[in-house]
Amino acid sequence: MKEIVIISGKGGTGKTSITASFAYLAGNDVLVADCDVDAADLHLLLKPDFGKEEDFYSGLIAKIDQQYCTNCGRCANVCRFDAIPFKNNHFVVDTIDCEGCAYCAKVCPTSAIDLLPAYSGKWFSSTTRLNTPMIHAHLGIGSDNSGKLVTKVKNEAKTLAESENKNYILIDGSPGIGCPVVSSLSGANFVVLVTEPSISGIHDLKRIYDLVKSFKIKAGCIINKFDINEKGTDEIMEFLKNEKIEHIASIPYNENFTNAMTNAQTIVEYDKGELTEILTNSWEKIKGIIA
Protein backbone atom coordinates (compact mmCIF):
# COMPACT_ATOMS: atom_id res chain seq x y z
CA MET A 1 0.00 0.00 0.00
CA LYS A 2 1.34 3.42 -1.02
CA GLU A 3 0.51 6.78 0.47
CA ILE A 4 0.40 9.63 -2.06
CA VAL A 5 0.12 13.17 -0.70
CA ILE A 6 -0.97 16.06 -2.90
CA ILE A 7 0.22 19.46 -1.67
CA SER A 8 1.11 22.87 -3.01
CA GLY A 9 2.38 25.35 -0.44
CA LYS A 10 0.24 28.04 -2.02
CA GLY A 11 -3.53 27.61 -1.84
CA GLY A 12 -5.82 27.55 -4.84
CA THR A 13 -3.48 25.89 -7.32
CA GLY A 14 -5.86 23.01 -8.00
CA LYS A 15 -4.85 20.39 -5.42
CA THR A 16 -8.35 19.26 -4.56
CA SER A 17 -9.62 19.13 -8.16
CA ILE A 18 -6.63 16.99 -9.10
CA THR A 19 -6.98 14.71 -6.06
CA ALA A 20 -10.64 14.11 -6.90
CA SER A 21 -9.76 13.28 -10.50
CA PHE A 22 -7.13 10.78 -9.40
CA ALA A 23 -9.67 9.23 -7.02
CA TYR A 24 -12.05 8.80 -9.95
CA LEU A 25 -9.36 7.30 -12.15
CA ALA A 26 -8.09 4.93 -9.46
CA GLY A 27 -11.57 3.51 -8.85
CA ASN A 28 -11.53 0.54 -6.50
CA ASP A 29 -7.78 0.68 -5.89
CA VAL A 30 -7.90 3.67 -3.65
CA LEU A 31 -8.92 5.13 -0.31
CA VAL A 32 -9.19 8.89 -0.11
CA ALA A 33 -8.18 11.01 2.90
CA ASP A 34 -8.87 14.74 3.10
CA CYS A 35 -6.15 16.17 5.34
CA ASP A 36 -7.04 19.78 4.58
CA VAL A 37 -9.10 19.66 7.77
CA ASP A 38 -9.11 23.43 8.09
CA ALA A 39 -10.94 24.12 4.84
CA ALA A 40 -11.94 20.71 3.53
CA ASP A 41 -13.48 20.78 0.06
CA LEU A 42 -12.94 17.34 -1.39
CA HIS A 43 -16.34 16.19 -0.11
CA LEU A 44 -18.03 18.74 -2.40
CA LEU A 45 -16.85 16.72 -5.39
CA LEU A 46 -16.87 13.18 -4.05
CA LYS A 47 -20.10 13.46 -1.99
CA PRO A 48 -19.24 11.08 0.86
CA ASP A 49 -22.18 9.76 2.87
CA PHE A 50 -20.79 10.83 6.29
CA GLY A 51 -21.45 7.21 7.29
CA LYS A 52 -19.71 7.27 10.66
CA GLU A 53 -19.03 10.40 12.70
CA GLU A 54 -16.89 10.85 15.79
CA ASP A 55 -15.93 13.85 17.92
CA PHE A 56 -12.22 14.45 18.27
CA TYR A 57 -10.73 15.84 21.44
CA SER A 58 -7.12 16.83 21.65
CA GLY A 59 -5.18 18.84 24.15
CA LEU A 60 -6.65 20.62 27.16
CA ILE A 61 -8.39 23.83 28.06
CA ALA A 62 -8.36 25.50 31.49
CA LYS A 63 -11.52 26.29 33.42
CA ILE A 64 -11.65 28.33 36.62
CA ASP A 65 -14.20 27.32 39.24
CA GLN A 66 -15.26 30.74 40.57
CA GLN A 67 -16.51 29.13 43.78
CA TYR A 68 -12.93 28.40 44.86
CA CYS A 69 -11.13 31.29 43.17
CA THR A 70 -9.73 33.89 45.57
CA ASN A 71 -8.73 36.34 42.82
CA CYS A 72 -5.05 36.05 43.79
CA GLY A 73 -4.06 36.40 40.13
CA ARG A 74 -1.21 33.90 40.16
CA CYS A 75 -2.72 32.07 37.21
CA ALA A 76 -2.87 35.20 35.04
CA ASN A 77 0.65 36.02 36.12
CA VAL A 78 2.22 32.81 34.86
CA CYS A 79 0.12 32.52 31.69
CA ARG A 80 2.35 33.33 28.70
CA PHE A 81 -0.61 33.39 26.33
CA ASP A 82 -2.53 36.25 28.00
CA ALA A 83 -5.41 33.82 28.18
CA ILE A 84 -6.64 34.74 31.68
CA PRO A 85 -8.00 38.30 31.58
CA PHE A 86 -9.64 39.97 34.60
CA LYS A 87 -13.23 40.69 33.59
CA ASN A 88 -16.11 41.91 35.80
CA ASN A 89 -14.10 41.25 38.96
CA HIS A 90 -13.22 37.69 37.99
CA PHE A 91 -10.32 35.93 36.37
CA VAL A 92 -11.69 34.04 33.38
CA VAL A 93 -10.11 31.81 30.74
CA ASP A 94 -10.23 33.01 27.16
CA THR A 95 -10.82 29.68 25.42
CA ILE A 96 -9.42 30.88 22.10
CA ASP A 97 -6.08 31.97 23.59
CA CYS A 98 -5.66 29.12 26.09
CA GLU A 99 -3.14 26.57 24.80
CA GLY A 100 -3.79 24.05 27.54
CA CYS A 101 -0.32 24.12 29.11
CA ALA A 102 -1.86 23.74 32.59
CA TYR A 103 0.72 25.99 34.23
CA CYS A 104 -2.10 28.05 35.78
CA ALA A 105 -3.54 24.95 37.47
CA LYS A 106 -0.13 24.04 38.89
CA VAL A 107 0.26 27.39 40.65
CA CYS A 108 -3.32 27.90 41.82
CA PRO A 109 -3.23 27.78 45.66
CA THR A 110 -6.85 26.70 45.99
CA SER A 111 -6.93 24.16 43.13
CA ALA A 112 -9.69 26.17 41.50
CA ILE A 113 -8.52 25.40 37.96
CA ASP A 114 -9.44 22.24 36.09
CA LEU A 115 -8.15 21.17 32.70
CA LEU A 116 -10.80 19.74 30.45
CA PRO A 117 -10.33 17.92 27.15
CA ALA A 118 -10.49 20.42 24.28
CA TYR A 119 -12.90 19.79 21.43
CA SER A 120 -10.91 19.92 18.17
CA GLY A 121 -13.47 18.86 15.61
CA LYS A 122 -15.10 15.82 14.05
CA TRP A 123 -13.87 13.10 11.77
CA PHE A 124 -15.88 10.94 9.42
CA SER A 125 -15.58 7.54 7.82
CA SER A 126 -17.59 7.55 4.61
CA THR A 127 -18.27 5.98 1.27
CA THR A 128 -18.15 8.40 -1.67
CA ARG A 129 -20.54 8.56 -4.64
CA LEU A 130 -17.78 6.69 -6.53
CA ASN A 131 -18.06 3.92 -3.95
CA THR A 132 -14.56 4.52 -2.60
CA PRO A 133 -13.95 4.72 1.13
CA MET A 134 -13.04 8.19 2.39
CA ILE A 135 -11.79 9.52 5.71
CA HIS A 136 -12.30 13.23 6.27
CA ALA A 137 -12.71 15.72 9.07
CA HIS A 138 -13.96 19.10 10.12
CA LEU A 139 -11.81 21.22 12.40
CA GLY A 140 -13.54 23.22 15.13
CA ILE A 141 -13.33 27.01 14.73
CA GLY A 142 -10.05 28.42 15.94
CA SER A 143 -8.89 25.01 17.05
CA ASP A 144 -5.32 24.63 18.08
CA ASN A 145 -4.80 21.09 17.01
CA SER A 146 -5.14 20.78 13.27
CA GLY A 147 -1.94 18.69 13.10
CA LYS A 148 -3.35 16.16 15.55
CA LEU A 149 -6.63 15.91 13.66
CA VAL A 150 -4.65 15.34 10.44
CA THR A 151 -2.73 12.54 12.17
CA LYS A 152 -6.03 11.03 13.30
CA VAL A 153 -7.41 11.13 9.74
CA LYS A 154 -4.23 9.53 8.40
CA ASN A 155 -4.18 6.78 10.99
CA GLU A 156 -7.82 5.92 10.42
CA ALA A 157 -7.22 5.97 6.66
CA LYS A 158 -4.29 3.58 7.00
CA THR A 159 -6.18 1.11 9.16
CA LEU A 160 -9.15 1.08 6.82
CA ALA A 161 -7.04 0.86 3.67
CA GLU A 162 -5.19 -2.12 5.10
CA SER A 163 -8.33 -3.97 6.09
CA GLU A 164 -9.86 -3.35 2.65
CA ASN A 165 -6.64 -4.26 0.80
CA LYS A 166 -6.37 -0.97 -1.07
CA ASN A 167 -3.29 -0.29 -3.19
CA TYR A 168 -3.24 3.48 -2.66
CA ILE A 169 -4.18 6.12 -0.14
CA LEU A 170 -4.68 9.48 -1.83
CA ILE A 171 -4.22 12.35 0.56
CA ASP A 172 -5.38 15.90 -0.10
CA GLY A 173 -3.03 18.08 1.96
CA SER A 174 -3.45 21.59 3.29
CA PRO A 175 -1.70 24.80 2.20
CA GLY A 176 1.31 26.21 4.05
CA ILE A 177 4.31 24.55 5.69
CA GLY A 178 3.09 24.37 9.31
CA CYS A 179 1.83 21.61 11.60
CA PRO A 180 -1.03 20.18 9.46
CA VAL A 181 1.31 19.90 6.46
CA VAL A 182 4.05 18.27 8.52
CA SER A 183 1.46 15.76 9.79
CA SER A 184 0.20 15.10 6.23
CA LEU A 185 3.71 14.35 5.00
CA SER A 186 4.90 12.02 7.72
CA GLY A 187 4.94 8.44 6.49
CA ALA A 188 4.07 9.26 2.87
CA ASN A 189 5.60 7.34 -0.04
CA PHE A 190 5.22 9.96 -2.74
CA VAL A 191 4.40 13.66 -2.90
CA VAL A 192 2.66 15.36 -5.79
CA LEU A 193 3.46 19.07 -5.78
CA VAL A 194 0.83 21.12 -7.57
CA THR A 195 2.06 24.55 -8.55
CA GLU A 196 1.46 27.42 -10.96
CA PRO A 197 4.03 29.62 -12.72
CA SER A 198 3.26 32.75 -10.70
CA ILE A 199 5.89 34.39 -8.53
CA SER A 200 4.00 33.30 -5.43
CA GLY A 201 3.39 29.79 -6.76
CA ILE A 202 7.11 29.34 -7.47
CA HIS A 203 8.14 30.90 -4.17
CA ASP A 204 5.80 28.59 -2.23
CA LEU A 205 6.85 25.53 -4.26
CA LYS A 206 10.46 26.04 -3.23
CA ARG A 207 9.56 26.42 0.44
CA ILE A 208 7.30 23.38 0.52
CA TYR A 209 9.92 21.32 -1.30
CA ASP A 210 12.48 22.21 1.36
CA LEU A 211 10.13 20.66 3.86
CA VAL A 212 9.48 17.60 1.68
CA LYS A 213 13.22 17.12 1.28
CA SER A 214 13.71 17.05 5.03
CA PHE A 215 11.33 14.07 5.10
CA LYS A 216 13.31 12.38 2.28
CA ILE A 217 10.14 11.64 0.32
CA LYS A 218 10.24 11.25 -3.46
CA ALA A 219 8.32 13.98 -5.27
CA GLY A 220 6.75 14.77 -8.63
CA CYS A 221 5.27 18.02 -9.86
CA ILE A 222 2.23 19.12 -11.83
CA ILE A 223 2.35 22.65 -13.24
CA ASN A 224 -1.13 24.08 -13.53
CA LYS A 225 -1.92 27.02 -15.86
CA PHE A 226 1.57 26.58 -17.33
CA ASP A 227 0.76 28.93 -20.23
CA ILE A 228 -0.08 32.06 -18.20
CA ASN A 229 3.61 32.79 -17.72
CA GLU A 230 6.10 30.90 -19.86
CA LYS A 231 9.12 32.37 -18.18
CA GLY A 232 7.76 31.18 -14.84
CA THR A 233 7.18 27.70 -16.26
CA ASP A 234 10.77 27.63 -17.50
CA GLU A 235 11.95 28.57 -14.04
CA ILE A 236 9.92 25.75 -12.50
CA MET A 237 11.24 23.23 -15.04
CA GLU A 238 14.78 24.30 -14.22
CA PHE A 239 14.08 23.91 -10.50
CA LEU A 240 12.61 20.43 -11.03
CA LYS A 241 15.65 19.40 -13.02
CA ASN A 242 18.11 20.65 -10.43
CA GLU A 243 16.26 19.03 -7.55
CA LYS A 244 15.59 15.81 -9.50
CA ILE A 245 11.84 16.16 -9.07
CA GLU A 246 9.84 14.23 -11.62
CA HIS A 247 7.85 16.50 -13.97
CA ILE A 248 4.50 14.73 -14.17
CA ALA A 249 2.51 17.11 -16.35
CA SER A 250 1.84 20.68 -17.43
CA ILE A 251 -1.81 21.71 -17.57
CA PRO A 252 -2.92 24.73 -19.66
CA TYR A 253 -5.17 27.52 -18.41
CA ASN A 254 -8.62 26.06 -18.97
CA GLU A 255 -11.82 27.19 -17.28
CA ASN A 256 -13.22 23.66 -17.41
CA PHE A 257 -11.11 23.21 -14.28
CA THR A 258 -13.52 25.52 -12.46
CA ASN A 259 -16.59 24.56 -14.51
CA ALA A 260 -16.24 20.93 -13.41
CA MET A 261 -16.17 22.05 -9.79
CA THR A 262 -19.24 24.27 -10.30
CA ASN A 263 -20.95 21.20 -11.69
CA ALA A 264 -19.90 19.19 -8.60
CA GLN A 265 -17.94 16.79 -10.81
CA THR A 266 -14.35 15.75 -11.08
CA ILE A 267 -12.49 17.18 -14.08
CA VAL A 268 -12.18 13.78 -15.73
CA GLU A 269 -15.95 13.32 -15.60
CA TYR A 270 -16.77 16.81 -16.91
CA ASP A 271 -14.08 17.51 -19.48
CA LYS A 272 -13.96 15.51 -22.70
CA GLY A 273 -10.77 17.10 -23.98
CA GLU A 274 -7.20 17.93 -23.08
CA LEU A 275 -7.63 18.17 -19.30
CA THR A 276 -8.94 14.63 -18.97
CA GLU A 277 -6.23 13.30 -21.24
CA ILE A 278 -3.47 15.03 -19.25
CA LEU A 279 -4.82 13.91 -15.89
CA THR A 280 -5.29 10.32 -17.06
CA ASN A 281 -1.70 10.23 -18.26
CA SER A 282 -0.55 11.83 -15.00
CA TRP A 283 -2.18 9.16 -12.88
CA GLU A 284 -0.65 6.40 -14.99
CA LYS A 285 2.73 8.09 -14.68
CA ILE A 286 2.47 8.36 -10.90
CA LYS A 287 1.51 4.69 -10.61
CA GLY A 288 4.55 3.85 -12.73
CA ILE A 289 6.89 5.91 -10.56
CA ILE A 290 5.81 4.42 -7.24
CA ALA A 291 5.40 0.84 -8.47
Next chain:
Amino acid sequence: MKISIASGKGGTGKTTLSTNLASYLSQNLEVVLTDLDVEEPNSGLFFSGEIVHKEDKFKMIPEWIEDKCDACGICQNACKFNAVLQFGNFISVLPELCHSCYACSELCPTDALPMITKKMGELTHKKMGNLSLIESRLTIGEEQAVPLIKQTNIYVKKYLSSAKIHIFDSPPGTSCPVIEATKHVNFVILITEPTPFGLHDLKLAVDTMREMKKDFGVVINRFGIGNDEVINYCINNGIEIIAKFPNDRRVAELYSKGELLYLQIPEFAHELEKVKNYIYDLIEEFE
Protein backbone atom coordinates in the same frame (compact mmCIF):
# COMPACT_ATOMS: atom_id res chain seq x y z
CA MET B 1 -8.01 51.69 11.04
CA LYS B 2 -6.86 48.09 10.96
CA ILE B 3 -8.22 45.85 8.23
CA SER B 4 -7.51 42.19 7.73
CA ILE B 5 -7.83 40.46 4.36
CA ALA B 6 -8.81 36.85 4.99
CA SER B 7 -10.47 33.85 3.35
CA GLY B 8 -11.33 30.29 4.29
CA LYS B 9 -9.99 28.86 1.07
CA GLY B 10 -6.45 29.45 -0.14
CA GLY B 11 -5.76 30.97 -3.52
CA THR B 12 -8.87 33.16 -3.71
CA GLY B 13 -6.94 36.43 -4.02
CA LYS B 14 -5.90 37.56 -0.52
CA THR B 15 -2.46 38.65 -1.62
CA THR B 16 -3.81 40.15 -4.87
CA LEU B 17 -6.24 42.32 -2.91
CA SER B 18 -3.81 43.16 -0.09
CA THR B 19 -1.01 44.31 -2.36
CA ASN B 20 -3.18 46.22 -4.84
CA LEU B 21 -5.25 47.84 -2.11
CA ALA B 22 -2.23 48.87 -0.05
CA SER B 23 -0.51 50.36 -3.08
CA TYR B 24 -3.70 52.10 -4.24
CA LEU B 25 -4.45 53.63 -0.84
CA SER B 26 -0.86 54.75 -0.39
CA GLN B 27 -1.31 57.20 -3.26
CA ASN B 28 -3.07 59.45 -0.71
CA LEU B 29 -2.29 58.12 2.75
CA GLU B 30 0.35 56.48 4.83
CA VAL B 31 -0.33 52.74 4.69
CA VAL B 32 1.24 49.75 6.42
CA LEU B 33 0.83 46.34 4.81
CA THR B 34 1.70 43.45 7.12
CA ASP B 35 1.93 39.94 5.69
CA LEU B 36 0.83 37.56 8.45
CA ASP B 37 0.75 34.51 6.19
CA VAL B 38 4.10 33.66 7.73
CA GLU B 39 4.14 30.09 6.38
CA GLU B 40 4.01 31.32 2.79
CA PRO B 41 4.50 35.12 2.75
CA ASN B 42 4.06 36.51 -0.77
CA SER B 43 3.24 40.22 -0.46
CA GLY B 44 6.90 41.21 -0.61
CA LEU B 45 7.20 39.68 -4.09
CA PHE B 46 5.06 42.53 -5.46
CA PHE B 47 7.18 45.42 -4.16
CA SER B 48 10.81 46.29 -4.64
CA GLY B 49 11.39 49.10 -2.14
CA GLU B 50 14.19 49.67 0.29
CA ILE B 51 14.77 47.36 3.24
CA VAL B 52 14.90 49.64 6.28
CA HIS B 53 15.14 46.92 8.89
CA LYS B 54 15.57 43.20 9.21
CA GLU B 55 15.60 41.10 12.36
CA ASP B 56 15.51 37.49 13.45
CA LYS B 57 12.55 36.44 15.53
CA PHE B 58 12.96 34.00 18.38
CA LYS B 59 10.86 31.74 20.45
CA MET B 60 11.82 30.66 23.95
CA ILE B 61 12.58 27.04 24.73
CA PRO B 62 14.04 25.33 27.79
CA GLU B 63 17.63 24.14 27.80
CA TRP B 64 18.63 21.32 30.12
CA ILE B 65 21.62 21.83 32.39
CA GLU B 66 22.68 18.38 33.49
CA ASP B 67 24.81 19.51 36.46
CA LYS B 68 21.88 21.24 38.13
CA CYS B 69 19.31 18.53 37.52
CA ASP B 70 18.35 16.06 40.24
CA ALA B 71 15.95 14.16 37.96
CA CYS B 72 12.88 14.80 40.13
CA GLY B 73 10.51 14.48 37.15
CA ILE B 74 8.55 17.69 37.79
CA CYS B 75 9.37 19.09 34.33
CA GLN B 76 8.15 16.07 32.40
CA ASN B 77 5.04 16.01 34.51
CA ALA B 78 4.41 19.73 33.93
CA CYS B 79 4.74 19.60 30.12
CA LYS B 80 1.43 18.87 28.43
CA PHE B 81 2.98 18.88 24.96
CA ASN B 82 5.43 15.99 25.43
CA ALA B 83 8.25 18.41 24.68
CA VAL B 84 10.19 17.54 27.85
CA LEU B 85 10.92 13.87 28.32
CA GLN B 86 12.83 12.14 31.07
CA PHE B 87 14.84 8.96 30.50
CA GLY B 88 16.38 7.93 33.81
CA ASN B 89 18.69 10.79 34.79
CA PHE B 90 18.54 12.31 31.33
CA ILE B 91 16.15 15.06 30.15
CA SER B 92 15.42 15.52 26.47
CA VAL B 93 13.79 18.70 25.10
CA LEU B 94 11.94 18.56 21.76
CA PRO B 95 11.90 22.21 20.61
CA GLU B 96 9.39 21.79 17.78
CA LEU B 97 6.76 20.57 20.26
CA CYS B 98 7.44 23.31 22.83
CA HIS B 99 4.77 26.00 23.21
CA SER B 100 6.99 28.28 25.33
CA CYS B 101 4.67 28.14 28.34
CA TYR B 102 7.65 28.27 30.79
CA ALA B 103 6.01 25.74 33.16
CA CYS B 104 8.91 23.25 33.13
CA SER B 105 11.46 26.01 33.52
CA GLU B 106 9.82 27.92 36.34
CA LEU B 107 8.56 24.88 38.24
CA CYS B 108 11.99 23.25 38.23
CA PRO B 109 13.20 23.39 41.86
CA THR B 110 16.90 23.48 40.87
CA ASP B 111 16.79 25.93 37.91
CA ALA B 112 18.02 23.21 35.60
CA LEU B 113 15.86 24.27 32.64
CA PRO B 114 16.52 27.95 31.91
CA MET B 115 14.70 29.37 28.86
CA ILE B 116 16.89 30.20 25.89
CA THR B 117 16.11 31.67 22.47
CA LYS B 118 15.63 29.68 19.29
CA LYS B 119 15.23 31.34 15.90
CA MET B 120 11.79 30.72 14.42
CA GLY B 121 11.75 33.21 11.57
CA GLU B 122 12.74 36.56 10.13
CA LEU B 123 10.99 39.90 9.92
CA THR B 124 11.66 42.32 7.07
CA HIS B 125 10.53 45.95 7.01
CA LYS B 126 10.51 47.59 3.57
CA LYS B 127 9.51 51.09 2.60
CA MET B 128 8.34 52.55 -0.70
CA GLY B 129 7.06 56.12 -0.41
CA ASN B 130 3.90 56.13 1.70
CA LEU B 131 3.81 52.38 1.96
CA SER B 132 5.55 50.27 4.57
CA LEU B 133 5.65 46.52 4.13
CA ILE B 134 6.25 44.19 7.05
CA GLU B 135 6.80 40.57 6.21
CA SER B 136 7.62 37.69 8.51
CA ARG B 137 8.76 34.34 7.28
CA LEU B 138 8.63 31.16 9.33
CA THR B 139 11.76 28.99 9.28
CA ILE B 140 11.17 25.73 7.38
CA GLY B 141 10.53 22.94 9.86
CA GLU B 142 8.99 25.25 12.49
CA GLU B 143 5.42 24.06 12.91
CA GLN B 144 3.81 26.87 14.86
CA ALA B 145 2.91 30.07 13.06
CA VAL B 146 1.11 31.76 15.96
CA PRO B 147 4.14 32.92 17.99
CA LEU B 148 5.65 34.58 14.92
CA ILE B 149 2.34 36.25 14.01
CA LYS B 150 2.15 37.57 17.59
CA GLN B 151 5.65 39.02 17.48
CA THR B 152 5.04 40.56 14.07
CA ASN B 153 1.96 42.34 15.42
CA ILE B 154 4.01 43.59 18.37
CA TYR B 155 6.62 45.05 16.00
CA VAL B 156 3.95 46.83 13.93
CA LYS B 157 2.29 48.22 17.03
CA LYS B 158 5.59 49.45 18.42
CA TYR B 159 7.04 51.14 15.34
CA LEU B 160 4.20 51.86 12.94
CA SER B 161 1.12 52.63 15.00
CA SER B 162 0.88 56.20 13.70
CA ALA B 163 -0.13 55.10 10.18
CA LYS B 164 -3.72 55.89 9.24
CA ILE B 165 -4.41 52.55 7.57
CA HIS B 166 -3.12 49.09 8.39
CA ILE B 167 -3.78 46.17 6.08
CA PHE B 168 -3.03 42.64 7.27
CA ASP B 169 -2.71 39.79 4.78
CA SER B 170 -4.00 36.83 6.79
CA PRO B 171 -3.17 33.12 6.42
CA PRO B 172 -5.88 30.88 4.87
CA GLY B 173 -8.19 28.67 6.89
CA THR B 174 -10.07 28.99 10.16
CA SER B 175 -7.62 27.62 12.72
CA CYS B 176 -5.38 29.30 15.27
CA PRO B 177 -3.13 31.30 12.88
CA VAL B 178 -6.17 33.02 11.33
CA ILE B 179 -7.58 33.91 14.74
CA GLU B 180 -4.24 35.38 15.76
CA ALA B 181 -4.02 37.37 12.51
CA THR B 182 -7.52 38.86 12.75
CA LYS B 183 -8.40 39.25 16.43
CA HIS B 184 -6.89 42.73 16.88
CA VAL B 185 -8.34 44.39 13.73
CA ASN B 186 -11.35 46.69 13.34
CA PHE B 187 -12.71 45.11 10.20
CA VAL B 188 -12.19 41.97 8.10
CA ILE B 189 -12.58 41.72 4.34
CA LEU B 190 -13.29 38.12 3.33
CA ILE B 191 -12.31 37.40 -0.22
CA THR B 192 -13.86 34.47 -2.04
CA GLU B 193 -14.62 33.15 -5.51
CA PRO B 194 -18.13 32.30 -6.77
CA THR B 195 -17.60 28.53 -6.89
CA PRO B 196 -18.75 25.65 -4.66
CA PHE B 197 -15.32 25.54 -2.96
CA GLY B 198 -15.36 29.30 -2.53
CA LEU B 199 -18.85 29.25 -1.02
CA HIS B 200 -18.13 26.37 1.32
CA ASP B 201 -14.97 27.97 2.68
CA LEU B 202 -16.62 31.41 2.85
CA LYS B 203 -19.25 29.92 5.16
CA LEU B 204 -16.49 28.59 7.43
CA ALA B 205 -14.82 32.00 7.44
CA VAL B 206 -18.13 33.74 8.22
CA ASP B 207 -18.73 31.33 11.11
CA THR B 208 -15.26 32.15 12.41
CA MET B 209 -15.82 35.91 12.18
CA ARG B 210 -19.19 35.62 13.93
CA GLU B 211 -17.63 33.51 16.67
CA MET B 212 -15.01 36.25 17.12
CA LYS B 213 -17.69 38.96 16.90
CA LYS B 214 -15.81 40.74 14.11
CA ASP B 215 -17.36 43.14 11.61
CA PHE B 216 -16.74 41.92 8.09
CA GLY B 217 -17.70 42.30 4.44
CA VAL B 218 -17.10 40.21 1.32
CA VAL B 219 -15.18 40.81 -1.88
CA ILE B 220 -15.86 38.40 -4.74
CA ASN B 221 -12.90 37.57 -6.94
CA ARG B 222 -13.06 35.95 -10.40
CA PHE B 223 -16.62 37.23 -10.70
CA GLY B 224 -18.31 35.74 -13.77
CA ILE B 225 -17.02 32.21 -13.33
CA GLY B 226 -18.95 29.59 -11.35
CA ASN B 227 -22.52 30.37 -10.26
CA ASP B 228 -24.71 32.79 -8.24
CA GLU B 229 -24.67 30.90 -4.97
CA VAL B 230 -22.10 33.07 -3.21
CA ILE B 231 -24.11 36.20 -4.02
CA ASN B 232 -27.35 34.56 -2.89
CA TYR B 233 -25.72 33.40 0.31
CA CYS B 234 -24.47 36.91 1.10
CA ILE B 235 -27.87 38.49 0.36
CA ASN B 236 -29.76 35.91 2.42
CA ASN B 237 -27.41 36.35 5.35
CA GLY B 238 -27.26 40.13 5.27
CA ILE B 239 -23.57 40.20 4.36
CA GLU B 240 -22.39 43.22 2.43
CA ILE B 241 -20.64 42.61 -0.90
CA ILE B 242 -18.07 45.37 -1.14
CA ALA B 243 -16.74 44.73 -4.64
CA LYS B 244 -16.61 42.14 -7.43
CA PHE B 245 -13.35 41.70 -9.30
CA PRO B 246 -13.90 40.30 -12.80
CA ASN B 247 -12.71 36.88 -13.94
CA ASP B 248 -10.07 37.65 -16.52
CA ARG B 249 -7.16 35.63 -17.78
CA ARG B 250 -5.11 38.86 -17.84
CA VAL B 251 -5.42 38.98 -14.05
CA ALA B 252 -3.80 35.55 -13.75
CA GLU B 253 -1.07 36.58 -16.18
CA LEU B 254 -0.20 39.91 -14.54
CA TYR B 255 -0.40 38.42 -11.05
CA SER B 256 1.90 35.60 -12.11
CA LYS B 257 4.57 38.18 -13.00
CA GLY B 258 4.17 40.07 -9.75
CA GLU B 259 2.58 43.13 -11.31
CA LEU B 260 -0.08 45.33 -9.76
CA LEU B 261 -3.40 44.93 -11.51
CA TYR B 262 -5.11 48.28 -11.06
CA LEU B 263 -2.39 49.99 -13.09
CA GLN B 264 -3.25 47.92 -16.16
CA ILE B 265 -6.82 46.67 -15.92
CA PRO B 266 -9.39 49.51 -15.66
CA GLU B 267 -12.24 47.18 -14.54
CA PHE B 268 -10.06 46.06 -11.68
CA ALA B 269 -9.22 49.66 -10.72
CA HIS B 270 -12.95 50.50 -10.80
CA GLU B 271 -13.74 47.80 -8.23
CA LEU B 272 -10.71 48.70 -6.13
CA GLU B 273 -12.06 52.25 -5.92
CA LYS B 274 -15.20 50.78 -4.33
CA VAL B 275 -13.11 49.05 -1.68
CA LYS B 276 -11.26 52.30 -1.05
CA ASN B 277 -14.51 54.26 -0.60
CA TYR B 278 -15.82 51.56 1.70
CA ILE B 279 -12.70 51.84 3.85
CA TYR B 280 -12.92 55.66 3.91
CA ASP B 281 -16.50 55.33 5.19
CA LEU B 282 -15.30 52.90 7.85
CA ILE B 283 -12.64 55.37 8.96
CA GLU B 284 -15.21 58.15 9.24
CA GLU B 285 -17.54 55.95 11.27
CA PHE B 286 -14.67 54.78 13.41
CA GLU B 287 -13.52 58.29 14.26
